[in-house]
Amino acid sequence: MKTPQRSQPRSHLYLFLALHIFLVFGIFGCKQQLPQESELTKTTVISLKEEKTILTKPFVHVVYFWLARPDNAADRAAFEAALERFLATSAYAKTTFVGTPPTATRAVVDDSFTYNLIVSFESAEAQEKYQNEVAHLAFIEQASHLWEKVMVYDAITSKN
Numbered sequence: 001m002k003t004p005q006r007s008q009p010r011s012h013l014y015l016f017l018a019l020h021i022f023l024v025f026g027i028f029g030c031k032q033q034l035p036q037e038s039e040l041t042k043t044t045v046i047s048l049k050e051e052k053t054i055l056t057k058p059f060v061h062v063v064y065f066w067l068a069r070p071d072n073a074a075d076r077a078a079f080e081a082a083l084e085r086f087l088a089t090s091a092y093a094k095t096t097f098v099g100t101p102p103t104a105t106r107a108v109v110d111d112s113f114t115y116n117l118i119v120s121f122e123s124a125e126a127q128e129k130y131q132n133e134v135a136h137l138a139f140i141e142q143a144s145h146l147w148e149k150v151m152v153y154d155a156i157t158s159k160n
Contacts, residue, residue, distance in 0.1 A: 051054075056159045057061040064113040066149040079115065086139035092130035095117045114147075116125045124156065 069075045087096050097118040101111035121127040130136055 016151040028127060042160045060155045061117075061119045061121065061127055061151040062155070063117040063119070064151045064153075065115040065118075065147045066112065067114040067146055068148040069146075070114045075146050076114075079085050082139050082143040083115075083117070085142075086135050087119075090119075090130065091133060091135070092121055092126045094126075095120045113151075127154070130139050 065079070067075055067079060083098060085096075087093060097116075099116045099118075101113055101116070104111035119130075121130060
């Protein structure tokens with residue numbers, strides 16, 4: 001004897017169809033509302049690539065400045081203005097980074113400096129030319145009275 005098959009109530013079928021329609025339109029609707037690639041993502045990627053170029057140049061010039069009056073807002077503003085003019089007009093500096101020290105959390109970290117400048121060059125010869133270029137000499141003339149100490153560390157790439 002055959003067992004009679006129970007027929008599904010139509011309400012289950014409508015619920016099934018409604019759920020699928022909701023999922024299909026919900027998923028595609030969300031995808032259309034979200035941007036494909038946000039501007040922030042593009043900027044971040046570009047920024048990371050630009051920051052990475054500092055490490056790809058064969059000659060890196062790292063400078064630490066200790067201002068004579070690091071808490072003086074006018075001195076800091078004058079130093080930053082001179083530094084911005086210099087970096088905007090340097091013909092030889094290929095990539096630059098200007099920073100201030102974070103609060104040190106480890107004994108091996110020196111946070112005593114006021115500003116840090118990292119500049120990279122295409123070659124040691126370009127760095128030599130930079131030392132005597134008008135923009136660099138003008139920066140020294142405009143800002144040297146503001147600092148009490150400067151330390152420079154130069155490095156060349158260890159890769160051939």
